[in-house]
Amino acid sequence: MEPIIIVHGGAGDIPQSRVKGKLDGMKVAVTAGHECLMKGGSALDAVEAAVMTMEEDENFNAGYGSVLTLRGEVEMEASIMRGSDLNTGGVTLVKEFLHPISIAHKVLTDSPHSLLGGEGAKIFALEKGFKTIPSESLISEHAKKALQHFLEHGEFGRTEIGPKDEGGVGTVGAVAIDRNGHIAAATSTGGMSGKAVGRIGDTPQIGSGTYADDHIGAVSTTGHGESILRYCLAHSIIKLMESGKDAQTATTIAVNGMTARLKNTAGAITLSKNGDVGIHFSSKRMSWAYVKDGHIFYGINPDEVLKEEYNPGNNC
Numbered sequence: 001m002e003p004i005i006i007v008h009g010g011a012g013d014i015p016q017s018r019v020k021g022k023l024d025g026m027k028v029a030v031t032a033g034h035e036c037l038m039k040g041g042s043a044l045d046a047v048e049a050a051v052m053t054m055e056e057d058e059n060f061n062a063g064y065g066s067v068l069t070l071r072g073e074v075e076m077e078a079s080i081m082r083g084s085d086l087n088t089g090g091v092t093l094v095k096e097f098l099h100p101i102s103i104a105h106k107v108l109t110d111s112p113h114s115l116l117g118g119e120g121a122k123i124f125a126l127e128k129g130f131k132t133i134p135s136e137s138l139i140s141e142h143a144k145k146a147l148q149h150f151l152e153h154g155e156f157g158r159t160e161i162g163p164k165d166e167g168g169v170g171t172v173g174a175v176a177i178d179r180n181g182h183i184a185a186a187t188s189t190g191g192m193s194g195k196a197v198g199r200i201g202d203t204p205q206i207g208s209g210t211y212a213d214d215h216i217g218a219v220s221t222t223g224h225g226e227s228i229l230r231y232c233l234a235h236s237i238i239k240l241m242e243s244g245k246d247a248q249t250a251t252t253i254a255v256n257g258m259t260a261r262l263k264n265t266a267g268a269i270t271l272s273k274n275g276d277v278g279i280h281f282s283s284k285r286m287s288w289a290y291v292k293d294g295h296i297f298y299g300i301n302p303d304e305v306l307k308e309e310y311n312p313g314n315n316c
């Protein structure tokens with residue numbers, strides 16, 4: 001089976017000034033994940049590798065660059081799922097680690113639990129050898145400005161995510177199939193600008209932000225968290241594929257269905273178990289990329305598919 005990975009860098013009202021940074025970050029992320037797959041890495045390792053690059057990139061709302069709570073702090077969330085045995089790992093309310101997705105991966109492999117939050121997630125991460133960093137070192141200038149803009153103009157859940165001129169958007173995710181036909185999905189976020197302290201969104205919740213099943217496919221979502229989790233968006237897409245819809249049709253139906261019903265926007269990337277690709281968003285923009293036939297395909301605007309030659313790096 002030809003390995004394949006799709007990445008996204010968040011849905012929302014992304015301003016023009018943020019487009020290039022996001023597209024550059026998409027190429028870095030998809031290359032990291034694809035390299036991992038080509039070296040024989042598992043789908044699970046590939047989605048983690050892709051997400052880690054975006055957690056380090058301030059163009060995205062995950063890891064460094066995460067948006068801020070009403071108290072001006074980061075509270076990050078992530079989840080990861082393995083399609084072979086439906087095992088999952090998630091973390092929420094994480095403050096002092098650069099890579100929440102790697103802690104989520106450890107929850108999957110090394111914990112009897114599925115989702116750890118706050119102090120418990122920190123204790124677990126320290127036990128597993130992750131090093132803390134000062135929480136403030138994860139705060140970017142963009143995130144501060146996004147919170148300021150929100151405090152002046154925002155109404156949580158009623159405005160597009162993030163200010164038009166500064167951009168607070170950029171939850172990240174990846175879905176992949178490896179050589180052995182195994183499937184995985186991962187999603188990581190700082191949440192939404194101006195969220196209440198302790199707010200938990202869709203991203204760490206399996207079936208909302210992330211889902212993977214070797215028998216069907218994989219999904220990672222982004223957008224208005226409270227709507228995504230009420231609609232169980234990732235699992236809605238999986239169910240549509242299970243009933244025979246291809247990845248693109250299932251993704252379009254579910255994302256548009258959520259927006260019609262709940263009046264908020266979202267986006268998703270989807271892979272079917274056969275490797276067909278689904279990408280759709282009801283927001284103004286969502287950055288995405290995948291590698292196929294020696295080319296990177298990518299885009300950020302509706303109905304846009306850009307293409308360039310693929311030059312692998314050295315990751316994983």
Ligand code: ASP
Nearest residue numbers: 171191192201222223225
């Ligand atoms: N879904 C994320 C959340 O609500 C935000 C995003 O995707 O941009 O936490």
